[in-house]
Amino acid sequence: MNYLALHSPLDLHCDIAQLKAQVSLRITKEIQIHALWVRSEPDNEEVLYPMHLTHKDAHWHYWQGEFKLNEAEVLSLYCFKYLAGETKQQYWLSSAGISSYFPDRHKHFVVNPHFKAPSWLYEQVFYQIFPERFCDGNPDNNVKAGEYLYVDKPVVAKAWHELPDRTQGQREFFGGDLEGILQKLDYLQDLGVTALYLTPIFSSPSSHKYDTTDYYQIDPHFGGEGAFLSLREGLRARAMRLILDIAVNHTSERHPWFDRYGEHQNLGAYRGHGSPTRDYYSFHNDDPESYHGWLGFVKTLPVLNYGSEGVRKVMYQSDEAILRYWLRKPYEIDGWRLDVIHMLGEGTGAKDNHHYVREFRRVVKAENPEAYLLGEHTFEASTWLKGDEEDAAMNYFGFMHPMWSLFCWGRSSLASP
Numbered sequence: 001m002n003y004l005a006l007h008s009p010l011d012l013h014c015d016i017a018q019l020k021a022q023v024s025l026r027i028t029k030e031i032q033i034h035a036l037w038v039r040s041e042p043d044n045e046e047v048l049y050p051m052h053l054t055h056k057d058a059h060w061h062y063w064q065g066e067f068k069l070n071e072a073e074v075l076s077l078y079c080f081k082y083l084a085g086e087t088k089q090q091y092w093l094s095s096a097g098i099s100s101y102f103p104d105r106h107k108h109f110v111v112n113p114h115f116k117a118p119s120w121l122y123e124q125v126f127y128q129i130f131p132e133r134f135c136d137g138n139p140d141n142n143v144k145a146g147e148y149l150y151v152d153k154p155v156v157a158k159a160w161h162e163l164p165d166r167t168q169g170q171r172e173f174f175g176g177d178l179e180g181i182l183q184k185l186d187y188l189q190d191l192g193v194t195a196l197y198l199t200p201i202f203s204s205p206s207s208h209k210y211d212t213t214d215y216y217q218i219d220p221h222f223g224g225e226g227a228f229l230s231l232r233e234g235l236r237a238r239a240m241r242l243i244l245d246i247a248v249n250h251t252s253e254r255h256p257w258f259d260r261y262g263e264h265q266n267l268g269a270y271r272g273h274g275s276p277t278r279d280y281y282s283f284h285n286d287d288p289e290s291y292h293g294w295l296g297f298v299k300t301l302p303v304l305n306y307g308s309e310g311v312r313k314v315m316y317q318s319d320e321a322i323l324r325y326w327l328r329k330p331y332e333i334d335g336w337r338l339d340v341i342h343m344l345g346e347g348t349g350a351k352d353n354h355h356y357v358r359e360f361r362r363v364v365k366a367e368n369p370e371a372y373l374l375g376e377h378t379f380e381a382s383t384w385l386k387g388d389e390e391d392a393a394m395n396y397f398g399f400m401h402p403m404w405s406l407f408c409w410g411r412s413s414l415a416s417p
Helices: 178-183 185-191 224-237 309-317 353-367 396-415
Strands: 013-015 020-028 033-040 047-050 052-056 060-068 076-084 089-094 097-099 109-111 126-129 195-198 214-218 241-246 298-302 335-338 372-375
Touching: 020 033, 020 076, 033 060, 047 060, 178 185, 178 224, 214 224, 224 241, 309 353, 335 353, 353 372
Parallel strands: 126 195, 195 241, 241 335, 335 372
Antiparallel strands: 013 020, 020 060, 033 047, 033 076, 052 060, 076 089, 076 109, 089 097
16 A cells, blocks of 8 residues: 655644644545544553544645643653555554554654743754854964874864865864854855854864863864854844854863873873862773773763763853853853763763753753754654753754665666666
8 A cells, every 4th residue: 555644743732721732644645544543641541532634635635633641741642543445454653654553652753742942943044164164264363283283193274275184184274263254144144044053162172173172261263252252243233043062972182171181280080080070081990091982982082971970060050050151141142052962971871861961951941941952863863852851953864864765775776787
């Protein structure tokens, strides 16, 4: 049987006062539907609520119904059941698609009736900027060739129109900065852009800046806090929004908390057990080189241990915590993009990850209920998108999954005789 049945959770409307949710579904006209229900568990017991056909067009039949929310739970589950075709065969529709058998509960659609995304979000056209490669607005703050070492080799300064050298990677700099972005705001606005998402701009020795050395300082090679405030004023004058990227899972090996190379006055975690920040990171044994890096082996990115009270305080708990600080005046960013958010947790794994993401949401929304919380995930992220953690996720999976399918199909087609 070749047909489509489609439901978008975005079309769902909740009435919290009445504990009801109105839901819609469309099915291609070729299939004959004898009966259709929406299934939910208002008191943890299955109830099937009948749906009715509202209208038709040249391609689709549109159905609508409502179900009762589970008032005892934050989340309510639901899916669809229908009888179709000449044999009145039973089918189910869940987030996993159409099946002829009852779907596992973890594949049901999920609604959090209390969730509310920032009201400004739906009208935005976002433009992502990698600041170091966007525009060099102030050559005076550029990284100079050989200014310092990155992974034992001198950093490289390139002319703006030179080609990058793949062997240099993150130690190669072209001079892009925040002044450059400010100079291009009229251009961006002419494109229809209404919101910017900047990859990390905090102090860092690399060009990508996901290895932060100071979360409270805008990188001097990007122009520092002065350039950032000028950019914020320019954005406000154009009613444009701004979210910043932050690596909350790991720091630089050169962060004072870690201090692999002994560059700082205070004793960093790498320097021994006497360090006040030793428990900010995880070590497998007394060998300082046994520390846990991102993905288990990336030494430039030692992973933070959220089992440490110090990490929790500085990241989100204290009044001056990093996630709070940049939401306040004079910066007042409009939200955060949280790098590899699914990986953080206690110790060397992601223990209690969801607890910490919920805590991030709590403190961010306490500062600004309209702040946007966007998580980075490399795969399907619905576990973090139930209304009590992230507002949204980077849709790598949604983009790459069909692309992989097309690529594989294309290769197999080319290989066919």
